[in-house]
Amino acid sequence: MSIIRINNIDLCVGSEDGVSLPFIHDACMVVSDGEILYAGSAKDAPPTLPSDEMAEEVIDGGGRLAIPALANAHTHAAMTLLRGVGSDLNLNDWLNTAIFPAEDRLTAERCRIGATLGFLEMLRFGVSACADMYMFMDASGEAAALAGIRACLARSVVGDENGDGGRLAESIALADAWHGAEHGRVRVMLAPHAEYTSTPKIVRAIRDAAVKRGLGIHVHISETIAEVEGCRERRNGLTPPAYFESLGLFDAPTLAAHCVAVTADDARILAEHNVAVCHNPVSNLKLASGISPVPLLYGAGARVCLGTDGAASNNNLNLWEEIRLMSILHKGVSGNPCIISPAQTFNAATLTGMRAMGYNNVGLLKPGWRADVTLIDRSGAHHQPLIDPAADLVYTTQGSDVYLTMVDGIVRYRDGQYPGIDAERVYESARAASRAMLG
């Protein structure tokens, strides 16, 4: 049994219901084989807990705040190689003139390097799990195993009347190889890329495969108004959520990225099928796609989680920017400062995202849950005088305040270092791969 103690911390348990967000002052944690045995007040810790002497590792939290690690529920990790490519274009031009030509030069090896860089960046910002949709996903699985991050992999499937080019078969092989691998840290979902890049026949085949194999679905839905208008023309007036519903796609647990151009009816459909909507405010703003009506989605009873999208449209994988934006954007749009609470935002950034990816025992710092823990340094000027810890967490915290990220009881990032990984070598390989792709 491997015991880790984290002493000298304050603790944020997380938000189970999006309403409460409890904090505990002067706390400690005890972790056994990656499972939380105790997370609570240091003075109330039962004497029967393993002591410091019995622990394999004792981490001095130095008074920092321990929080459940973050969940980045929509990204394309290897697109770190395309960071900064085609800036200041709209989604269509950005994809067709900048991204697709560069992606034609992708290889499995380049994806492995790009995904490794993406995972290191996420760990650095306190993220312990991500939903990664892209191509050459075996390479992404290898990168996730190296970085030690939780990754829910999805090979994005596109196609037309001539078929999907073997991409669904590739997705199923990916699931056979990786679903549940790395002690359950790597999972697989099936991914119809979007309504406009597939046919009803392809979507039905993906739906059937997902239901048969008990896999979830990861899909882009209603990212822009143009997408929705095109969908209505192609699909007898249906919006993307109504179209996918008509094909039974939501019979499998579904994670839907964006949902920017959605109506009240769409929100009702998404809520009815328990679809997890991944809000990507930075990417949507940068590509001028719009702002997802998160309060409308919450009002309909939909689940909301947070994602960065790829580094090519963001341009970083720092989920703290999404946390801050989700907190303030909808207040500004609605004219109502009460519309989104810190607990709601933090729940979206942690527990709901974890559940959307199928990590059902991750996202709260409670006994019996997996030890995915991020330590936040609040000693900087910008955190003083620290009157309201919930407000401080979502409105004040910077990505650079992350001191340590633990995934499944293993420290994967600490104070600028990635134990066992030569980050400088990864950066150098990424620069070389990027140069080769951009010619």
Ligand SMILES: [Zn+2]
């Ligand atoms: Zn995306």
